[in-house]
Amino acid sequence: MSSPPATPATSASSSASSPPFSLWRIAVPAFGPSLLFGLGEGAILPIVPLTARDLGASVSMAALVVALIGIGSLLNNIPASLITIRWGERWAIVVAGLWSGLGMALCVWTSHFSLFAVGCFMVGMSQAVYNLARQSYMTEAVPIEYRARALSTLGGVMRIGMFIGPFLAAGAVHAFGLSAAYVIGIVAVVGAAVMGARIPDLVAPPVPHGQAAPASTTIVSTLRDHRRVFLTLGIGVVLVSAVRASRQAVIPLWADHLALAPSVASLIYGMAGGIDMLVFYPAGKVMDQKGRRWVAVPSMLIMGLAMLLMPLTTGTLTLLFTALAIGFGNGIGSGMIMTLGADHSPRHGRAHFLGVWRLMSDIGSSCGPALLSFLAASLSLASGIAVTGLIAFAAAGTLAYWIPRHGGAGGRAASRAAR
Structure with missing residues (x-):
């Protein structure tokens, strides 16, 4: 088995003697x-x-x-x-x-x-x-x-x-x-x-000499201590998750609205999923080198624009282009919510923080398709898709405003502040 990666607790002290970190090694x-x-x-x-x-x-x-x-x-x-x-x-x-x-x-x-x-x-x-x-x-x-x-x-x-x-x-x-x-x-x-x-x-990092061990955390204390993050960037996470969950229903539903054959709809959905899986690593590299905003905001803008254009499509080719754009936008955002959560989570009590973070993400994932269903039933499917596109723009604006404006290992400042 590959040798274990250096943890953040040990990487600083062993950087002079250890080989450079490599994702391939783990x-x-x-x-x-x-x-x-x-x-x-x-x-x-x-x-x-x-x-x-x-x-x-x-x-x-x-x-x-x-x-x-x-x-x-x-x-x-x-x-x-x-x-x-x-x-x-x-x-x-x-x-x-x-x-x-x-x-x-x-x-x-x-x-x-x-x-x-x-x-x-x-x-x-x-x-x-x-x-x-x-x-x-x-x-x-x-x-x-x-x-x-x-x-x-x-x-x-x-x-x-x-x-x-x-x-x-x-x-x-x-x-x-x-x-x-x-x-x-x-x-x-x-x-x-x-x-x-x-x-x-x-391995948990040792408590520095002369310092007391940090007090134990609870869900309540986590909500209290990090309420600003949850009420700002956390709202963006809810919106992002709502858009992402809705995209899975948008493509097949609109294909059915255009009376495309089920096999054609499946092919379009599969191609969108294929491009989704091709771009996650380059996007992660950009987030590490340029900052989280360089990927998070374009991801939502691309998905929002594609969803606003989808009700204007009239056939297989135009639907394919918008579906591929949705797949690309979603693909470059792979890991985005996890990365933002990791950046802002404290080292002590991290699991509590991430539990709340994932709860907010799941709330968005549950509400997005439900809202699409309600709008499709009460207004029209085109209206539901368009509103989902507007939610994506709202998510982009929220992320652009609240994600720290710095490049190179974009989460460093937030991560250090959290600790």
């Missing part, structure tokens, strides 16, 4: 679990509503079961921070993989719809724990000048896994039936847990 232990975890979830997500229907659920109940995964993540961000503090990042990653595998096993080996729903909720719970633990771990393990690249790659690798998972599941389902998708998911998330168990533990 690629497998750092990013391998994310790839497998994303693959496992991607394998089951398209199959969940079909399984629910097989168990006798109505269409609306099947949709609710899919939503339970997101609800499980939303409701467990704060408990996830407590788990991470209690057991540490490494074991939280392991527990998340095993819990997700147990939830998937419950989904595939039960004939009762209620137990199937519980299994889906467990998968959502594991998402919250895993996402928080991996973000906290990478924030500590990677030097700040590489932080955006590391977290952008972390988000990008997860997306690659989510992209590959449905294809593997499709072949398995064709050969062996719906349950095969869950078997692939179980193998993948348990594999992520096994790989996560090999991640080196983080």
Whole structure:
């Protein structure tokens, strides 16, 4: 296994004797679990509503079961921070993989719809724990000048896994039936847990001589001490998440509005996802070298403009161009929310801070599609898409105003202030 990366606690003192930090050197232990975890979830997500229907659920109940995964993540961000503090990042990653595998096993080996729903909720719970633990771990393990690249790659690798998972599941389902998708998911998330168990533990920095150990933090104290960040940049995170979650529905819905064939709609959606996965590392490098604003603001401006133009599209080619723009804008923003959270999180009590940060992100992810649905029903689909584009512009303005205006390892000032 690759030698463990120098933690922020030790990197300064060992910089003279240690080789320069390299993301490639920690690629497998750092990013391998994310790839497998994303693959496992991607394998089951398209199959969940079909399984629910097989168990006798109505269409609306099947949709609710899919939503339970997101609800499980939303409701467990704060408990996830407590788990991470209690057991540490490494074991939280392991527990998340095993819990997700147990939830998937419950989904595939039960004939009762209620137990199937519980299994889906467990998968959502594991998402919250895993996402928080991996973000906290990478924030500590990677030097700040590489932080955006590391977290952008972390988000990008997860997306690659989510992209590959449905294809593997499709072949398995064709050969062996719906349950095969869950078997692939179980193998993948348990594999992520096994790989996560090999991640080196983080070593807490020693308390300087003559200083008292910092007092323990709570969720309440975290909200109080960092309320300005949550009420400013945190609002931008809510808006960004709302736009990102809505984009997944915008493209197929507008393709259906244009009466395009389902195969064409799937192709356009897939191409947008493809360009999304190609640009995460260059964007992370720009954030590290120029500053977070250089990527965060253009990401939202591009997505906002593309969504405002989408209601004007009239056919396959014009829809493809706007979909690719949305994919590009979303792709360059990969890891952006995690990076901003890492920049502003304190070293002591980081898991609590990130738990609240992820809760705000999940609130945006839940509200965005709900608002799109409401506007489409009450006004029109075009109006809903246009309003989503305006929300993206509001997010860009919020980020432009509140993200610190400095370049080169853009989060350094915020990170030092937080500590």
